[in-house]
Amino acid sequence: MTSVGLHHFVLLSAVLFSLGIACAIARRNAVAILVGIELMLNAAALNLAAFSRFGALRAEGQLFVLFVIVLAAAEAVVGLALILAIHRRLRSVDVHRADSLKG
Amino acid sequence: MTEFRLLWLIPLLPLLGAFLSGAFGYRLQRRFGERAVAVVSVGLPWLAFGAAAWALLRLLSQGDVHALGARLWTWIAVGGLKVELALHMDRLSGMMAVMITLVGSLIHVYSIGYMKKDEGFWRFFAFLNLFLFAMLTLVLAGNLLLLFVGWEGVGLCSYLLIGFWYRDLKNARAGMKAFVVNRIGDFGFLAGMLVLFWGLGGSWSEAGYRPGEFFSLDFAELPRLLSGAAQRTLWGVPVPTLAGVLFFVGACGKSAQIPLYVWLPDAMAGPTPVSALIHAATMVTAGVYLVARLNFLYLASPTAMTVVAVVGAATALFAATIGCVQNDIKKVLAYSTISQLGYMFVGVGVGAYWAGAYHLLTHAFFKACLFLGAGSVILAMHHEQDMQKMGGLGRVMPFTRWTYWYACVAITGLPLASGFFSKDEILWQAYNTAGLGVPGWFLWLLLFLGAGLTSFYMWRSYFLTFTGQTVKIHGEEPEEQRPVITGVLAVLAVGAGVLMFVGLPEAWLGAPPAFEQYLEPVFKHGGLARVYPAGQGHGVELLLMLASVAVAAIGLGLAWWFYRGRSSAVPERLRAAFPRLHRLVQDKYYVDETYDAAVVQPTLELSRAASWFDSRIIDGLVNLSGGVTRLLAFLDGAIDKYLVDGLVNGLARLVRAAGAAARRWQTGRLPNYLAGLALGTIVLFALVRLLQAALGW
Numbered sequence: 001m002t003s004v005g006l007h008h009f010v011l012l013s014a015v016l017f018s019l020g021i022a023c024a025i026a027r028r029n030a031v032a033i034l035v036g037i038e039l040m041l042n043a044a045a046l047n048l049a050a051f052s053r054f055g056a057l058r059a060e061g062q063l064f065v066l067f068v069i070v071l072a073a074a075e076a077v078v079g080l081a082l083i084l085a086i087h088r089r090l091r092s093v094d095v096h097r098a099d100s101l102k103g
Numbered sequence: 104m105t106e107f108r109l110l111w112l113i114p115l116l117p118l119l120g121a122f123l124s125g126a127f128g129y130r131l132q133r134r135f136g137e138r139a140v141a142v143v144s145v146g147l148p149w150l151a152f153g154a155a156a157w158a159l160l161r162l163l164s165q166g167d168v169h170a171l172g173a174r175l176w177t178w179i180a181v182g183g184l185k186v187e188l189a190l191h192m193d194r195l196s197g198m199m200a201v202m203i204t205l206v207g208s209l210i211h212v213y214s215i216g217y218m219k220k221d222e223g224f225w226r227f228f229a230f231l232n233l234f235l236f237a238m239l240t241l242v243l244a245g246n247l248l249l250l251f252v253g254w255e256g257v258g259l260c261s262y263l264l265i266g267f268w269y270r271d272l273k274n275a276r277a278g279m280k281a282f283v284v285n286r287i288g289d290f291g292f293l294a295g296m297l298v299l300f301w302g303l304g305g306s307w308s309e310a311g312y313r314p315g316e317f318f319s320l321d322f323a324e325l326p327r328l329l330s331g332a333a334q335r336t337l338w339g340v341p342v343p344t345l346a347g348v349l350f351f352v353g354a355c356g357k358s359a360q361i362p363l364y365v366w367l368p369d370a371m372a373g374p375t376p377v378s379a380l381i382h383a384a385t386m387v388t389a390g391v392y393l394v395a396r397l398n399f400l401y402l403a404s405p406t407a408m409t410v411v412a413v414v415g416a417a418t419a420l421f422a423a424t425i426g427c428v429q430n431d432i433k434k435v436l437a438y439s440t441i442s443q444l445g446y447m448f449v450g451v452g453v454g455a456y457w458a459g460a461y462h463l464l465t466h467a468f469f470k471a472c473l474f475l476g477a478g479s480v481i482l483a484m485h486h487e488q489d490m491q492k493m494g495g496l497g498r499v500m501p502f503t504r505w506t507y508w509y510a511c512v513a514i515t516g517l518p519l520a521s522g523f524f525s526k527d528e529i530l531w532q533a534y535n536t537a538g539l540g541v542p543g544w545f546l547w548l549l550l551f552l553g554a555g556l557t558s559f560y561m562w563r564s565y566f567l568t569f570t571g572q573t574v575k576i577h578g579e580e581p582e583e584q585r586p587v588i589t590g591v592l593a594v595l596a597v598g599a600g601v602l603m604f605v606g607l608p609e610a611w612l613g614a615p616p617a618f619e620q621y622l623e624p625v626f627k628h629g630g631l632a633r634v635y636p637a638g639q640g641h642g643v644e645l646l647l648m649l650a651s652v653a654v655a656a657i658g659l660g661l662a663w664w665f666y667r668g669r670s671s672a673v674p675e676r677l678r679a680a681f682p683r684l685h686r687l688v689q690d691k692y693y694v695d696e697t698y699d700a701a702v703v704q705p706t707l708e709l710s711r712a713a714s715w716f717d718s719r720i721i722d723g724l725v726n727l728s729g730g731v732t733r734l735l736a737f738l739d740g741a742i743d744k745y746l747v748d749g750l751v752n753g754l755a756r757l758v759r760a761a762g763a764a765a766r767r768w769q770t771g772r773l774p775n776y777l778a779g780l781a782l783g784t785i786v787l788f789a790l791v792r793l794l795q796a797a798l799g800w
Contacts (some may be wrong), residue, residue: 021777024774024777025774025778026774027774027776033774035774095772095774096774098773099770100770102769102770103769
């Protein structure tokens with residue numbers, strides 16, 4: 001039985017990030033996109049925590065994780081507010097319908 | 104010189120009148136009738152007369168003062184030249200101002216009657232007031248330049264008033280002729296001023312002309328400047344002679360002397376009060392006034408004096424001969440005016456300035472009286488001016504008749520009227536002249552013959568008009584005019600009589616005439632008023648006086664014999680005996696025709712040639728250059744249109760196509776952007792790896 005090492009965490013993080021980005025790209029529901037973004041952020045946070053445990057980073061790693069959590073909360077607030085605004089306007093949260101940036 | 108600011112009132116009051124009737128006269132006349140216009144524009148000249156008389160009395164009350172002055176401000180200051188806007192009243196200009204305002208105001212009163220029911224009533228009075236303003240500026244001017252302003256102003260008013268009834272082409276033509284002929288004279292005046300400036304203001308040396316330190320056109324300064332430069336010459340001619348002759352050319356134009364007299368007979372086209380005021384009493388005497396004003400200049404040049412005297416004497420006789428055969432009553436008076444102006448020029452030309460000025464003064468009264476009498480006759484005859492169609496008016500128009508009679512006595516030089524004294528003084532002074540380029544007796548002879556002719560033609564006009572069978576106009580006898588007309592005639596006739604008391608000759612009283620003493624301060628430049636005396640005794644003077652009374656009586660007798668009662672056949676027989684001579688004189692010696700052929704037609708030809716050159720050559724060149732420009736512009740336009748625009752449009756099209764291609768990427772869908780982001784990141788990473796591998800890091 002091999003012990004859990006750095007590369008396990010990094011691998012998990014990569015999987016989480018890939019799932020997150022796939023979710024963000026593929027889903028049409030804005031809330032699901034927000035969930036995907038949350039996944040990506042947490043993948044990054046997991047990486048930082050792992051580096052803090054096994055790598056060269058020390059307390060800074062933990063600190064960055066805290067920042068990422070706060071950032072994610074703030075991002076969720078802003079994102080949800082945007083989604084609410086879009087919903088109010090379009091009566092839907094389908095991002096394909098919010099295409100007024102189309103050239 | 105004493106400062107007396109109120110001098111400005113004299114010219115400015117008529118100017119105010121001109122403004123009021125010019126600006127508001129039309130409405131006043133429509134609203135309140137002619138009377139309202141008359142009150143303004145006749146009242147103000149009378150006020151000006153009051154001001155002039157007041158100023159003259161003030162001048163006379165200050166015995167040792169030679170002149171009153173009124174300076175407003177410096178008008179022109181260029182280099183050494185300084186011209187003030189200043190009036191100047193000495194005894195000569197004071198006399199002129201009083202005469203002009205008095206005779207002018209009387210004629211204004213007369214015009215109320217004469218211009219009655221004319222739709223241009225207000226316009227007439229506006230012009231007449233403006234004329235008074237210009238004339239008063241002329242005589243009261245303190246320097247030559249301001250005098251020139253008045254000089255041009257009276258010319259303008261003369262033009263406006265000759266062509267007053269401008270709907271008739273003949274009148275408009277006469278006005279134009281007067282103006283153009285006067286321009287020739289004005290050129291002389293201007294050239295005279297420039298010669299004075301050139302000759303007196305600077306100095307000549309080998310190196311050329313150098314402007315002087317000080318120059319003035321002021322009448323008070325000019326004599327002093329001239330006395331320092333009397334020996335100077337321009338083009339070999341002494342400055343005083345050149346300037347004197349040039350100024351006299353100006354005087355010839357304004358005062359209708361040979362060779363520029365031709366405009367005055369035509370000027371009779373204007374209303375009769377205009378003929379009386381402008382073309383007899385005041386404006387035409389401006390030339391005489393100018394020569395008298397510039398006496399210091401003429402005294403410095405016997406040659407110029409000779410020119411003045413000879414031209415004056417020749418004009419006096421020449422115009423008198425034409426007057427003998429004219430049938431238009433106003434034309435007779437016009438030629439008589441030209442002739443009388445000739446007498447005045449002889450007076451000032453031989454240096455007897457006071458005699459010329461005296462004749463000017465008396466002439467203003469009796470000639471105005473004659474003209475206004477003629478106007479009264481013309482009104483009664485319903486604007487008929489041909490004396491052959493008149494006759495017997497004396498019975499129905501006693502007032503007009505007797506004033507006309509008295510004025511005839513005055514002009515023909517019969518005793519007991521002022522004309523006798525003024526004309527005889529000129530004749531005597533002409534005879535009593537030595538030292539000029541022409542003998543005194545010769546001048547006297549011309550004037551003497553002229554006096555005989557004057558007597559003949561004036562009495563001829565009197566007998567033709569007032570004696571014989573009374574004519575009928577439309578079956579009715581003509582009637583005497585209203586008191587506003589006859590009253591003025593009476594005042595002028597009285598003036599023509601009273602004035603004789605200031606000119607009683609030295610041969611009678613033993614002392615110089617009162618008028619000579621009055622004007623002495625103006626003309627005594629370091630000597631006597633008389634300049635070139637021949638020193639004849641008073642016995643000769645009395646003899647000459649008898650001779651001129653005799654010749655006037657002969658003229659009267661002939662006229663009486665020929666024309667009294669219009670019954671004699673003598674004039675017809677004379678005409679038949681000398682048909683060619685009669686035609687020659689009646690057609691005025693063909694002077695107008697000569698001028699027409701010598702000056703007018705060549706000028707017209709020249710202008711026609713210039714017009715041809717203009718329309719063919721100049722216009723052709725202009726059109727050619729226009730065509731070339733159009734061709735060039737067409738080429739330039741083509742280049743612009745196809746080359747430059749093609750480039751610009753091509754660029755625009757390219758940008759547009761690129762934009763159309765690029766906009767496809769801009770789907771507006773969030774997942775697409777996100778996918779792009781992810782793909783981009785991956786590609787970048789891959790790139791970095793590849794580069795690292797390739798470069799071996």
